[in-house]
Amino acid sequence: MLKIIKMVVIQKVTESQIPLLSDIARQTFIESHGHSASADDVAQYMDNAYHYDVLKAELQDPNCYVHFMYDNDTLIGFSKITLNVPNAHTDITPLTKLDRIYILQAFHHLHLGAALFDFNLKLAQQQQQKGFWLYTWVENTKAINFYIKKGFEIIGHYDFKISETHSNPNYVMLLDID
Numbered sequence: 001m002l003k004i005i006k007m008v009v010i011q012k013v014t015e016s017q018i019p020l021l022s023d024i025a026r027q028t029f030i031e032s033h034g035h036s037a038s039a040d041d042v043a044q045y046m047d048n049a050y051h052y053d054v055l056k057a058e059l060q061d062p063n064c065y066v067h068f069m070y071d072n073d074t075l076i077g078f079s080k081i082t083l084n085v086p087n088a089h090t091d092i093t094p095l096t097k098l099d100r101i102y103i104l105q106a107f108h109h110l111h112l113g114a115a116l117f118d119f120n121l122k123l124a125q126q127q128q129q130k131g132f133w134l135y136t137w138v139e140n141t142k143a144i145n146f147y148i149k150k151g152f153e154i155i156g157h158y159d160f161k162i163s164e165t166h167s168n169p170n171y172v173m174l175l176d177i178d
Contacts, residue, residue, distance in 0.1 A: 028102035
């Protein structure tokens with residue numbers, strides 16, 4: 001009997017990989033939030049958030065960590081955390097903001113989002129961060145349940161601006177990691 005071993009790799013994104021980062025960011029955003037606003041509003045958000053120059057600046061920020069996740073050499077997701085980002089809903093400092101953690105929908109059944117999350121949590125702890133916070137869309141119950149299982153609490157609300165004419169209600173969630 002042949003045993004198949006999964007090979008999951010998490011790798012820091014380099015500047016030469018910005019086009020690939022933009023592609024997977026757009027695809028995963030559409031999969032998770034594409035129905036949350038009009039197609040024009042979603043396109044406007046993606047054009048701003050995933051523009052080459054924006055992604056390049058993020059990769060050059062020493063407090064920003066962006067990683068790809070591969071499953072058997074197939075790119076399946078990515079994450080972005082930013083160290084030392086305070087949040088008005090808590091006095092805990094220093095804090096890491098979990099900006100993005102996305103897995104392509106076709107790979108959700110592998111439950112690898114937890115491994116990518118744990119990788120980022122460990123990275124924040126290694127940088128002496130005391131908490132981990134994020135925004136999550138109030139209608140994304142799958143993500144909300146995931147974060148609650150990881151120990152997050154809802155500590156506030158935030159209107160996430162998709163475009164000049166559309167915002168989505170989000171929860172502010174916090175994990176005390178001290």
